[in-house]
Amino acid sequence: MTSADVAREAGVSRTTVSYVLNDTPGVSVSAATRERIRAAAARLGYAPSAAARTLRRGRSDLVVAVLPDWPTGPVIDALLDHLTDVLATRGLFVLVHHHRDSRDLADLWRAVTPRAVVGLAPFAPADVAAMQRAGIQVVGSREPAGDGTPADGDGFDRSQRGIGALQVEHLAAAGHTRVAVATTGDPRLRRFADARWAGAREACRAGGLAEPVRATVRDDEPATDVVAAWRAAGVTAVAAYNDEVALAVLAGARGARLAVPGDLAVIGVDDAPAARVSAPPLTTVAQPVDAQAEHLAAEVIAALDGVEPPPFPRDPAYVVVRDSA
Amino acid sequence: MTSADVAREAGVSRTTVSYVLNDTPGVSVSAATRERIRAAAARLGYAPSAAARTLRRGRSDLVVAVLPDWPTGPVIDALLDHLTDVLATRGLFVLVHHHRDSRDLADLWRAVTPRAVVGLAPFAPADVAAMQRAGIQVVGSREPAGDGTPADGDGFDRSQRGIGALQVEHLAAAGHTRVAVATTGDPRLRRFADARWAGAREACRAGGLAEPVRATVRDDEPATDVVAAWRAAGVTAVAAYNDEVALAVLAGARGARLAVPGDLAVIGVDDAPAARVSAPPLTTVAQPVDAQAEHLAAEVIAALDGVEPPPFPRDPAYVVVRDSA
DNA sequence: CTGAAAGCGCTTACAG
DNA sequence: CTGAAAGCGCTTACAG
Numbered sequence: 001m002t003s004a005d006v007a008r009e010a011g012v013s014r015t016t017v018s019y020v021l022n023d024t025p026g027v028s029v030s031a032a033t034r035e036r037i038r039a040a041a042a043r044l045g046y047a048p049s050a051a052a053r054t055l056r057r058g059r060s061d062l063v064v065a066v067l068p069d070w071p072t073g074p075v076i077d078a079l080l081d082h083l084t085d086v087l088a089t090r091g092l093f094v095l096v097h098h099h100r101d102s103r104d105l106a107d108l109w110r111a112v113t114p115r116a117v118v119g120l121a122p123f124a125p126a127d128v129a130a131m132q133r134a135g136i137q138v139v140g141s142r143e144p145a146g147d148g149t150p151a152d153g154d155g156f157d158r159s160q161r162g163i164g165a166l167q168v169e170h171l172a173a174a175g176h177t178r179v180a181v182a183t184t185g186d187p188r189l190r191r192f193a194d195a196r197w198a199g200a201r202e203a204c205r206a207g208g209l210a211e212p213v214r215a216t217v218r219d220d221e222p223a224t225d226v227v228a229a230w231r232a233a234g235v236t237a238v239a240a241y242n243d244e245v246a247l248a249v250l251a252g253a254r255g256a257r258l259a260v261p262g263d264l265a266v267i268g269v270d271d272a273p274a275a276r277v278s279a280p281p282l283t284t285v286a287q288p289v290d291a292q293a294e295h296l297a298a299e300v301i302a303a304l305d306g307v308e309p310p311p312f313p314r315d316p317a318y319v320v321v322r323d324s325a
Numbered sequence: 326m327t328s329a330d331v332a333r334e335a336g337v338s339r340t341t342v343s344y345v346l347n348d349t350p351g352v353s354v355s356a357a358t359r360e361r362i363r364a365a366a367a368r369l370g371y372a373p374s375a376a377a378r379t380l381r382r383g384r385s386d387l388v389v390a391v392l393p394d395w396p397t398g399p400v401i402d403a404l405l406d407h408l409t410d411v412l413a414t415r416g417l418f419v420l421v422h423h424h425r426d427s428r429d430l431a432d433l434w435r436a437v438t439p440r441a442v443v444g445l446a447p448f449a450p451a452d453v454a455a456m457q458r459a460g461i462q463v464v465g466s467r468e469p470a471g472d473g474t475p476a477d478g479d480g481f482d483r484s485q486r487g488i489g490a491l492q493v494e495h496l497a498a499a500g501h502t503r504v505a506v507a508t509t510g511d512p513r514l515r516r517f518a519d520a521r522w523a524g525a526r527e528a529c530r531a532g533g534l535a536e537p538v539r540a541t542v543r544d545d546e547p548a549t550d551v552v553a554a555w556r557a558a559g560v561t562a563v564a565a566y567n568d569e570v571a572l573a574v575l576a577g578a579r580g581a582r583l584a585v586p587g588d589l590a591v592i593g594v595d596d597a598p599a600a601r602v603s604a605p606p607l608t609t610v611a612q613p614v615d616a617q618a619e620h621l622a623a624e625v626i627a628a629l630d631g632v633e634p635p636p637f638p639r640d641p642a643y644v645v646v647r648d649s650a
Numbered sequence: 651c652t653g654a655a656a657g658c659g660c661t662t663a664c665a666g
Numbered sequence: 667c668t669g670a671a672a673g674c675g676c677t678t679a680c681a682g
Contacts, residue, residue: 002659013669018661028667045458047435051379052659055674060376061436064420072402084423093436095389095420098409110372111386111418133370220598244598251602273545273569277576279604327675338653343677353651377675380658 001046009040017041021048054113059135063092063300064114066099066140068121069188073242075270075289076120082293083118083300090304094118109136118300122191137303139296157195163317164199166285167239167267170319172207176237176265179209180230182217182249184241193241196269200239212239219244223252227264231256236264237325243268243275246282250324265325280323288316326371334365342366346373379438384460388412388625389439390421391430391465393446394513398567400595400614401445407618408443408625415629419443434461443625447516462628464621482520488642489524491610492564492592495644497532501562501590504534505555507542507574509566518566521594525564537564544569548577552589556581561589562650568593568600571607575649590650605648613641 003021007014012033019027020037040046054060065080084094092115097108099121109117109131117131119140131138164181171179181200183193197214204212213233217223217240227249230238240246246268250260258264260280268275268284275282291313302309328346332339337358344352345362354362365371379385390405409419417440422433424446434442434456442456444465456463489506496504506525508518522539529537538558542548542565552574555563565571571593575585583589585605593600596611616638627634 003661004659014660015662015669016667019668022661024662030667033667045455047459049380049659050436050438051376051385052674053661054376055374055380055658055676056660056662058674077397080423088429093422093433095422095437097418097420098405104413108418111375112420113375130370134372218598220601222602247599248602251604254604273543274572274599276545277547277573279576279579328677329675339676340653340678341651344652347677349678355651358651374675377658378677380660380674381676381678383658 001044003046003048005044006037006041006046009044010037012037059115060113061092062112062114063087063094063116063118064109064112065094065096065118066105066108066121066123067096069099072120073270074272075287075292078289079120079293079296082290083297086297087300090301092304106130109134116300116303118296137300139300139303139309157198159312159316160192160195161199161202163269163285163287164196164201164239165203166199166317166319167196167269168200168203168209168212169207170267170283170321171237171239171265171325172203172209174237174261174265174325177209178233178235178237179204179212180235180238181212181214182223182226182238182240182245183214184245185216185218189241196241217241217245217248217252219248221248221251222255223248224255225252227252227256227258231258231264238264238266240266240268243270243272243282243284246284246324247274247278250278250280250282261323261325267319267325271320275320275322278324283322283325284320285317286320288318291316326369328371328373330369331362331366331371334369335362337362384440385438386417387437387439388417388419388441388443389434389437390419390443391424391433391446391448392421394424397445398595399597400612400617403614404445404618404621407615408622411622412625415626417629431455434459441625441628443621462625464625464628464634482523484637484641485517485520486524486527488594488610488612489521489526489564490528491524491642491644492521492594493525493528493534493537494532495592495608495646496562496564496590496650497528497534499562499586499590499650502534503559503561504529504537505560505563506537506539507548507551507563507565507570508539509570510541510543514566521566542566542570542573542577544573546573546576547580548573549580550577552577552581552583556583556589562586563589563591565591565593568595568597568607568609571609571649572599572603575603575605575607586648586650592644592650596645600645600647603649608647608650609645610642611645613643616641 003014003017007017017037020029020034087094105127116137128138168179181197200212215226217226238249240249246266249266253260253264260266268282271284271286275284295313299309328339328342332342342362345354345359412419430452441462453463493504506522525537540551542551563574565574571591574591578585578589585591593607593609596609600607600609620638624634
């Protein structure tokens, strides 16, 4: 089923079929002919070949969003949701790929030839260079330098450090001076975890608190032992990597017979639904997902149009105060 | 940068370049020439045009997985993860699309021309027909008939009903006779929710329990009022749509000063990490994700190879007993 | 063992 | 207002 079939069926040339079906501006085709062509296309169930179109035009209508390896969560979901909507208005489709390694990535963009690749996971510099050489717009974060210097350009690390700082500042305002950071053991989230830890340390220093301690806390078992150890070390407040980790800390406090927030204050990140129904309800850091989603979409659009990306929104996170801290 | 450039650089024809770079079987090219071609390709950073290749071959290397609209969760994540791995061994890429409506779907597969489309969300029959007409393999669930007849072919409804039944059977075995179902209000999960409700009713009937009651429970606020109403109606056990809903029921029980499981037993679904750290730890229904992932991948492979799909695994869910029921 | 040529289906200058 | 023709980059019978 090709445009030639439609042309034959409608009694016109492929040229005219293409003009009409693409609404090519600047060509005048009689209303009757247009109607005839559309009817023929519909009757035959004609769908143009994306491959041929892409080959001819030199670009596809696809945008690939590359995610970090699992797990992702509701914030990324919302970002992609919005991106999908915004790009749909330009006739572009967002396809999500779950990233494994670099080899995979190169094969991927070669197999898709997308208009743009949006990275929610950081890309290696070599990957970025290769994609750009192939004419693909690359949006999103570069890998940070190995020396701990934050990656430039996207504000990602600044934003993540801000979250860690916000947690500590909230705890400090309540009078806590010995703070623990409950970090995630998931290696895929390392970059986030490290940035937040850095932010927490900076905030402790800036606020004159003791150097914070850091421990890995699993989200699938009560953190009883860790909580007991913290207690013994004089820790009175915990900044958790996310709400799930915070819930495990809450369970650990129950196990260690500690009152929350009396004996131990706990603050999470994400404002997940479960944070509202825990015992006690969880104080947490929320991110204005809408603003971040707007920003990401704007970045992609800017890249597609070849203009300067908008500035990263400044420290957009805020504390949702409930009962745990 | 085309294969012609590589040919010129290596001093051979495009034919030979194609043979060597694709490892076409049955052609003999001298090792020296092969080496020269590979070196030239590497030096020039040559990547074949996916569009041209797809056009020529008549099929791309892409498989699109269509998800239901948000949210998805860890089970689906694991399914896709495994599918990605398995298909990678055949040189195929899995790209995920988050489905909105039918219009969107048609545009999508036209823009991608994938080898197969895997539906984790149900497809409308017209969509399935159109894709098949375009030579795309369609794997996954059809929309169930409007009259409540389960969709045939994929075992989906049978499996979901089994989950609802399993919850009720566990509660009945503990002596409960008045059971409530806490369902989700999320319209995107309606199909799951309805199937599980049907399974719960069947199990009540089969077990000689009273007809169950059903209420919608949000996962982001304590279900205090609903729990109080159930209590007044003599309900002693709740089968929740998932663990998040179960957590909200737990919070409702706290709010209504009810002991769990003494006054009210609660059972969830998913065995999420949070189920292990709640107060009390949550009894829940787990699904052997690995088996389901195997099955989905096998289904896709079968469709690609044009052979009969393997049978759907039978009632694979099981109860994880903790303290809440 | 290697190359010239056809053709996948489309879009778009160009000619009429 | 409409059509014949070129060409996007690749693969693969076919000829040598």
